[in-house]
Amino acid sequence: MFQLIQQNDGLSIGVFGIGGCGCNTLNSIFEQRESEQAHLYSVNTDKVVLEHTQSDEAVLIGAELTHGYGAGADPKVGLQAAEESKEQLLTLINGCDIILCATGLGGGTGTGASPYIAQLASEQGKPIIFVATLPFSSEGEFRSNIAQTGLNELKEHANAVITLPNDQLIEVLGNDIGLFDAFKHSNQILHSLIKSLIDMLCFQGLINVDLNDFAKIMDCQGDAVLGVGKCNEESELTTALDGALNNPLVNQVDMSSSTGVIIQVNCKDEISLGSYNLITDTVRQQVSPNALVICGVSKIESLATNYELLVIATDASSKMVIDDLGKDKKPEEKKSNKAKSESTDIFDIPAFIRNQAPAPCGK
Ligand SMILES: Nc1nc2c(ncn2[C@@H]2O[C@H](COP(=O)(O)OP(=O)(O)OP(=O)(O)O)[C@@H](O)[C@H]2O)c(=O)[nH]1
Numbered sequence: 001m002f003q004l005i006q007q008n009d010g011l012s013i014g015v016f017g018i019g020g021c022g023c024n025t026l027n028s029i030f031e032q033r034e035s036e037q038a039h040l041y042s043v044n045t046d047k048v049v050l051e052h053t054q055s056d057e058a059v060l061i062g063a064e065l066t067h068g069y070g071a072g073a074d075p076k077v078g079l080q081a082a083e084e085s086k087e088q089l090l091t092l093i094n095g096c097d098i099i100l101c102a103t104g105l106g107g108g109t110g111t112g113a114s115p116y117i118a119q120l121a122s123e124q125g126k127p128i129i130f131v132a133t134l135p136f137s138s139e140g141e142f143r144s145n146i147a148q149t150g151l152n153e154l155k156e157h158a159n160a161v162i163t164l165p166n167d168q169l170i171e172v173l174g175n176d177i178g179l180f181d182a183f184k185h186s187n188q189i190l191h192s193l194i195k196s197l198i199d200m201l202c203f204q205g206l207i208n209v210d211l212n213d214f215a216k217i218m219d220c221q222g223d224a225v226l227g228v229g230k231c232n233e234e235s236e237l238t239t240a241l242d243g244a245l246n247n248p249l250v251n252q253v254d255m256s257s258s259t260g261v262i263i264q265v266n267c268k269d270e271i272s273l274g275s276y277n278l279i280t281d282t283v284r285q286q287v288s289p290n291a292l293v294i295c296g297v298s299k300i301e302s303l304a305t306n307y308e309l310l311v312i313a314t315d316a317s318s319k320m321v322i323d324d325l326g327k328d329k330k331p332e333e334k335k336s337n338k339a340k341s342e343s344t345d346i347f348d349i350p351a352f353i354r355n356q357a358p359a360p361c362g363k
């Protein structure tokens with residue numbers, strides 16, 4: 001079981017950006033950070049990237065091994081670099097109550113160092129959650145294989161791994177999108193997921209979801225899903241919920257077996273009891289009748305939209321495996337997904353992200 005604290009006032013959240021992709025994500029989180037309880041750590045073998053990353057602390061791992069020149073797409077080097085810097089990483093990990101990480105799988109640093117960092121956190125009894133990208137197919141099989149191996153290793157140690165396959169960006173945004181723009185979209189989604197988790201854990205809710213609740217849900221076995229939906233009108237809440245549960249950027253997950261769900265409603269103003277009940281009932285109908293459903297509500301005046309919904313469900317089962325993303329869909333389904341993306345800004349209805357195998361109970 002996690003080491004728990006009783007209230008979220010003094011909660012310290014470590015946000016780690018690991019490798020190039022993770023550091024890119026940190027840059028956008030840093031610029032829009034609202035909570036002082038979130039401490040941002042950039043972790044990389046690449047000195048130049050670290051110098052251009054905005055964070056509270058830059059951690060150059062494996063300085064002796066790589067001399068600050070990166071891991072050269074070799075996860076073994078990424079792992080050895082993290083091992084070399086074990087004491088420094090442990091100090092950071094022990095200063096956090098919960099750790100959220102952004103990383104890109106498919107290179108050397110993120111793929112090699114992330115499972116090791118997850119292992120260290122797990123050994124210290126700290127909950128650790130990853131949001132990880134998977135490489136574009138066009139980057140080749142070499143990177144794709146590296147990513148898949150890294151993902152499997154990561155799942156062994158992390159409490160949850162939420163994957164964002166870069167290929168899904170092409171499916172939704174079309175082939176003509178520029179590479180930098182596609183990365184920008186992806187980073188914004190990574191950011192959005194991490195920000196929602198930070199908001200949920202940091203802001204004292206009218207109905208509060210605290211780390212104990214979070215730990216209970218994350219202790220469930222099986223696949224897990226995480227989705228965020230946003231809207232401005234209370235009457236649009238069900239559409240936002242639908243957006244969170246059916247985002248075209250990710251593969252479908254069957255929630256009907258899920259036994260643990262957190263629904264977090266963040267709003268600028270109060271929501272009616274009717275809307276609150278409608279949201280919880282709608283989610284409850286989609287999961288196991290025996291599911292533990294925890295619903296929190298927080299008033300956050302600084303929200304960009306009036307309402308934001310976060311749904312985390314564990315013990316779900318995937319309908320597709322990652323390798324088959326998109327291939328299993330019928331052409332009509334692809335078309336409807338595309339149509340959806342053209343009518344909505346993906347920043348406004350962010351991700352319903354497939355999240356892999358949380359830690360077994362007791363981890
Ligand atoms: N979505 C997104 N994906 C990225 C970004 N940068 C890199 N990636 C992906 O992440 C994978 C790993 O790339 P990096 O994060 O640059 O690699 P690294 O972990 O720094 O590893 P080395 O440079 O080899 O030490 C790539 O194959 C890309 O698919 C980014 O900004 N956004």
Ligand SMILES: [Mg+2]
Pocket residue numbers: 019020046049070071107109
């Ligand atoms: Mg790099």
